[in-house]
Amino acid sequence: MDMSERIKRRMRALSLKSVDLVKQTGASKGAISHWVNGTSQPSGENLFSLARCLQCSPEWLLTGEDEDKKSEVREANAHWHPGFELWDNDTPLRDDxxxxxxxxxxxxxxxxxxxxxxxxxxxxxxxxxxxxxxxxxxxxxxxxxxxxxxxxxxxxxxxxxxxxxxxxxxxxxxxxxxxxxxxxxxxxxxxxxxxxxxxxxxxxxxxxxxxxxxxxxxxxxxxxxxxxxxxxxxxxxx
Missing domain, CATH: 2.10.109.10 (Umud Fragment, subunit A)
Structure with missing residues (x-):
């Protein structure tokens, strides 16, 4: 399965059309058409925007690695932690x-x-x-x-x-x-x-x-x- 097939797979799973990709990524209709048809591939910020739209990772779009895990639609994949704990070279290591x-x-x-x-x-x-x-x-x-x-x-x-x-x-x-x-x-x-x-x-x-x-x-x-x-x-x- 190449990148264009992975894009189409995610579009089907999320009931998205090409016009939806245009709206959500900000890319042109021509660029979206090339990506979906496999005549070119997104890179840089376009790749990240497309991955967010398709709810998958950029790495999965590029390589298909860990396909079953990375192509699943998930929600609440982050948890808020109130700030960072500061330390320097003199701060002793914890047991863990x-x-x-x-x-x-x-x-x-x-x-x-x-x-x-x-x-x-x-x-x-x-x-x-x-x-x-x-x-x-x-x-x-x-x-x-x-x-x-x-x-x-x-x-x-x-x-x-x-x-x-x-x-x-x-x-x-x-x-x-x-x-x-x-x-x-x-x-x-x-x-x-x-x-x-x-x-x-x-x-x-x-x-x-x-x-x-x-x-x-x-x-x-x-x-x-x-x-x-x-x-x-x-x-x-x-």
Whole structure:
């Protein structure tokens, strides 16, 4: 099922017509027609607007991942909590918390053939132990880094923080991984291909087409770990 089929499926489930999509997304009739017919795909804010209109996630529209879960119509999917609890480096950890290293400036060290990340400063991010346990993440193998660029839009914006589990390097098709590719730290979706190669995929596939890593190129390609979490703060421009 491609994106146009997923769009049509949600339209049928919600009894929506093309004119409804035009009104709710603000896109033109021509753009909606192209999306529904599969001649083009929405991106950026258009993708988010369409996902809100169809009551599904942008990721599901793009990939169909977790289709049964992400395409269901749900209500009351958020709960209000009155404010944030403030803390600093001197605030002690609770019994149910763990602090993961946060590499705000990331460098990949080379020279001896090994790959490791050098920490700049003493930044930490706090996670509930129960949260990591649900994802089967051992804190001793976890760290957080920032993503740069727009190759993973709309899922990962520039400046998004991601959590990486360095103990999980086996490729599961369609999952996101942090990789060392020719000395560059990158976050991409990975797929296995026949013959032992790897397909490297970006969400922003129009601007960043798939890359194929052949078996004889593996010496310049290393999987650092599986991306188990991501978060980003939006900026209010008034």
């Amino acid at each position: 918390e763990v602090a993961l290293p946060f590499f705000r400036e990331v460098e990949l060290a080379a020279g001896n053939g090994s790959t490791f990340i050098q920490e700049n400063g003493d930044f930490k991010l706090r996670f509930a132990k129960s949260t990591l346990k649900k994802s089967n993440v051992d804190p001793q193998y976890a760290a957080c880094v920032t993503v740069s660029g727009d190759s993973m839009l709309p899922v990962l914006q520039h400046g998004t923080t991601v959590g990486v589990d360095t103990s999980k390097k086996t490729i599961i098709d369609g999952k996101m991984y942090a990789i060392d590719h020719d000395g560059m730290l990158r976050v991409k979706m990975l797929y296995r291909i026949p013959g032992g190669g790897i397909r490297v995929k970006s969400y922003n596939n129009d601007e960043y087409p798939d890359e194929i890593i052949q078996p004889d190129q593996m010496s310049n390609f290393k999987i650092i770990g599986w991306v188990f979490w991501w978060s980003v703060l939006n900026v209010w421009n008034n």
